[in-house]
Amino acid sequence: MKKFYIVGAGPGEPDLITVMGLEAIRESQVVFKDALVSDDLIEKYCTNKVQVNVGHRQGTSSDVGLKIILNYIKENANNFDVAVHLKSGDPGIFSRLSEEIRAVSTLGFDVIVVPGITSAIGVPTFYGIPLSVKDVSRHIAIVTASISEGKFNASSLGDALKYADVVVVLMGSRFLKQIARLSQSILGHSDMLIVENGTLPSAKISLLKDAENLDEHYCSKPSIIILGRKLNEILSLGGGFDEYRVYAGYNK
Structure with a gap:
């Protein structure tokens, strides 16, 4: 039976993909690549594969990628036995995993899901930023800022800010002002930590008060936003970031 792997590529750094994910790539003949999968990972592990770009960015329909995959399979199924869909982070986090499993399975493929490191957890950890700290932060929420038709997810984020100690916001770079205003209204402050470009060498960390x-265009790159009532406390316990400190790049 033909196989279709859905692989979490991790938060950017190529070597953060799992061993099982690498084995799936090596076994495959075709690699479908999402927009946020790093070019470094593709160059390192996928140069001898047929590569098909299927990713979408914020503001575009998430249906596009799956349609490209299904059309490619229907037109080229006789030309390969194993395909991989590389998805940034973990494929189970805000990525319509269930729809993809159902759709590809109906075409006669054995679908195998390989977990990855989600940026929501892996990126802060990569830089030594703890999201949970004993007796300080015991409730973490992960929220997408963008819902259907590109609307701001104010309801879910508002609930998270009310009840969680730390909130990690994905797909939020277009909504910085709305996120900050909501935080101000609920928490009484709009402090946030923004990490751009995940774990790539071009990453930048900004602690903002x-x-x-x-400016609404402050952050246009793929980013995670960390905020919440315990933000400043966990940062101080994790080594600390001075106000407006910016970290750019890292040493391997």
């Missing part, structure tokens, strides 16, 4: 005054 009064973020509601930011």
